[in-house]
Amino acid sequence: xxxxxxxxxxxxxxxxxxxxxxxxxxxxxxxxxxxxxxxxxxxxxxxxxxxxxxxxxxxxxxxxxxxxxxxxxxxxxxxxxxxxxxxxxxxxxxxxxxxxxxxxxxxxxxxxxxxxxxxxxxxxxxxxxxxxxxxxxxxxxxxxxxxxxxxxxxxxxxxxxxxxxxxxxxxxxxxxxxxxxxxxxxxxxxxxxxxxxxxxxxxxxxxxxxxxxxxxxxxxxxxxxxxxxxxxxxxxxxxxxxxxxxxxxxxxxxxxxxxxxxxxxxxxxxxxxxxxxxxxxxxxxxxxxxxxxxxxxxxxxxxxxxxxxxx
Amino acid sequence: xxxxxxxxxxxxxxxxxxxxxxxxxxxxxxxxxxxxxxxxxxxxxxxxxxxxxxxxxxxxxxxxxxxxxxxxxxxxxxxxxxxxxxxxxxxxxxxxxxxxxxxxxxxxxxxxxxxxxxxxxxxxxxxxxxxxxxxxxxxxxxxxxxxxxxxxxxxxxxxxxxxxxxxxxxxxxxxxxxxxxxxxxxxxxxxxxxxxxxxxxxxxxxxxxxxxxxxxxxxxxxxxxxxxxxxxxxxxxxxxxxxxxxxxxxxxxxxxxxxxxxxxxxxxxxxxx
Numbered sequence: 001x002x003x004x005x006x007x008x009x010x011x012x013x014x015x016x017x018x019x020x021x022x023x024x025x026x027x028x029x030x031x032x033x034x035x036x037x038x039x040x041x042x043x044x045x046x047x048x049x050x051x052x053x054x055x056x057x058x059x060x061x062x063x064x065x066x067x068x069x070x071x072x073x074x075x076x077x078x079x080x081x082x083x084x085x086x087x088x089x090x091x092x093x094x095x096x097x098x099x100x101x102x103x104x105x106x107x108x109x110x111x112x113x114x115x116x117x118x119x120x121x122x123x124x125x126x127x128x129x130x131x132x133x134x135x136x137x138x139x140x141x142x143x144x145x146x147x148x149x150x151x152x153x154x155x156x157x158x159x160x161x162x163x164x165x166x167x168x169x170x171x172x173x174x175x176x177x178x179x180x181x182x183x184x185x186x187x188x189x190x191x192x193x194x195x196x197x198x199x200x201x202x203x204x205x206x207x208x209x210x211x212x213x214x215x216x217x218x219x220x221x222x223x224x225x226x227x228x229x230x231x232x233x234x235x236x237x238x239x240x241x242x243x244x245x246x247x248x249x250x251x252x253x254x255x256x257x258x259x260x261x262x263x264x265x266x267x268x269x270x271x272x273x274x275x276x277x278x279x280x281x282x283x284x285x286x287x288x289x290x291x292x293x294x295x296x297x298x299x300x301x302x303x304x305x306x307x308x309x310x311x
Numbered sequence: 312x313x314x315x316x317x318x319x320x321x322x323x324x325x326x327x328x329x330x331x332x333x334x335x336x337x338x339x340x341x342x343x344x345x346x347x348x349x350x351x352x353x354x355x356x357x358x359x360x361x362x363x364x365x366x367x368x369x370x371x372x373x374x375x376x377x378x379x380x381x382x383x384x385x386x387x388x389x390x391x392x393x394x395x396x397x398x399x400x401x402x403x404x405x406x407x408x409x410x411x412x413x414x415x416x417x418x419x420x421x422x423x424x425x426x427x428x429x430x431x432x433x434x435x436x437x438x439x440x441x442x443x444x445x446x447x448x449x450x451x452x453x454x455x456x457x458x459x460x461x462x463x464x465x466x467x468x469x470x471x472x473x474x475x476x477x478x479x480x481x482x483x484x485x486x487x488x489x490x491x492x493x494x495x496x497x498x499x500x501x502x503x504x505x506x507x508x509x510x511x512x513x514x515x516x517x518x519x520x521x522x523x524x525x526x527x528x529x530x531x532x533x534x535x536x537x538x539x540x541x542x543x544x545x546x547x548x549x550x551x552x553x554x555x556x557x558x559x560x561x562x563x564x565x566x567x568x569x570x571x572x573x574x575x576x577x578x579x580x581x582x583x584x
Binding site: 046055063067087096 | 376419420428429430431433438439440441442444445448449467471472479
């Protein structure tokens with residue numbers, strides 16, 4: 001069964017709106033696409049439409065939050081935080097405004113729209129901001145849970161959403177409460193640690209089943225910042241090899257965060273699999289585009305094989 | 312929110328100017344031109360009975376919100392806030408020093424009385440619009456005031472916010488533009504001509520008035536009149552003199568971001584006696 005991460009977000013947002021009267025949504029003309037419509041229809045008085053104006057989007061969200069509101073601002077990751085980064089930096093982050101920045105249509109999974117719409121730098125842009133929390137849901141259910149988590153946390157959060165319908169992840173400890181700085185071990189193993197985030201994890205799961213490899217420990221690192229250092233370091237110490245997989249640039253993303261952690265705490269061989277230092281491009285389907293950079297299940301399986309073969 | 316007599320306002324403004332220049336001298340950096348051009352506006356707002364506030368309760372929910380979009384004017388704002396009683400006047404001497412609550416550009420989490428953070432131009436009006444929207448949602452009685460500079464008008468974000476304020480008919484929002492005609496590298500006519508600002512704001516659906524930004528009585532009167540207008544946001548275009556009160560700084564863009572030396576400080580203080 002496949003369902004979109006953005007749908008999980010939209011559903012959770014409408015539910016939250018009913019429970020919490022302080023929740024306000026600010027949109028930049030992408031209401032339907034980012035699944036804000038249910039909230040907008042139910043709570044029109046708490047839905048602000050700013051038009052195609054991402055800088056104002058962030059500033060207005062900050063002003064609302066500094067007046068006591070819990071604000072979700074939403075746009076595509078390629079526009080927000082890319083266009084309005086300094087407004088997020090000063091008006092939201094430096095001011096400590098309680099704003100949830102929703103970056104939708106992130107990564108190469110937005111293949112149909114081409115490079116201009118494929119935000120592959122957003123995690124890097126958000127990760128350098130002091131105090132910014134970064135959450136990346138891997139499927140529909142986790143999008144719902146992380147939207148709730150973001151709403152309940154007081155302070156700036158970046159919530160990264162993907163566009164397409166992707167499989168629901170059935171493995172893992174679904175009853176464990178997600179938390180800021182948390183992660184979930186989807187599969188335990190002794191030979192290789194894979195740290196990943198977002199729906200690309202479903203490609204990793206497929207890759208593991210393709211090679212029938214049971215030695216892999218797979219960590220869904222949904223909280224890219226703060227990072228669950230304990231779980232990653234414990235796993236790295238056990239397996240002695242780490243691979244990161246993400247639908248984001250290899251520079252500054254989850255791989256960068258894990259590299260910084262390992263370099264400081266536990267240096268060991270690390271492979272960062274992601275979008276190489278290039279712009280994306282358009283493709284008729286996202287699987288094809290991910291395949292170009294070996295980020296589909298087949299490509300990931302090859303990398304796993306190579307890493308396991310190395311002693 | 313004490314209401315002072317006109318002569319008293321003049322006296323306060325003179326002291327604020329002296330404090331601001333002294334702070335900039337002591338720090339060795341800061342923005343004298345805009346601090347001096349905006350002083351009378353700030354004094355009118357805080358001591359002319361315009362803003363509703365309580366320095367003993369800086370987070371009082373019913374306070375009017377004041378957003379300084381032109382964050383570099385903060386030496387004047389800090390002097391005003393100290394005079395209003397938000398913090399001891401002695402703190403002014405720590406302006407821009409390591410560890411000081413009086414940051415080189417305003418930071419809400421550092422200093423009471425500061426509503427948000429600024430320093431990057433163009434972000435203040437957006438935040439003021441967000442606050443005004445929150446006020447509307449809550450049927451609040453408080454109003455939002457935002458002070459902008461000429462440079463703020465160059466930023467596209469300001470005009471994004473101007474459009475949105477008109478769309479939502481934010482009559483609880485008043486923008487005050489300190490139109491001193493100077494930006495970092497020259498006059499606005501040289502760098503980016505602003506044309507007829509009042510007409511621009513009006514064409515965007517705002518009410519706009521023009522006023523002498525050094526006539527505190529006139530400012531208080533115009534703001535008092537315009538704030539009663541319903542159904543649209545309001546702009547007060549305050550014509551001011553860059554560096555007002557210090558002869559060698561007036562209208563000279565070299566004093567946008569430059570600290571006076573000892574001799575210049577003494578000369579400035581002497582002129583403002």
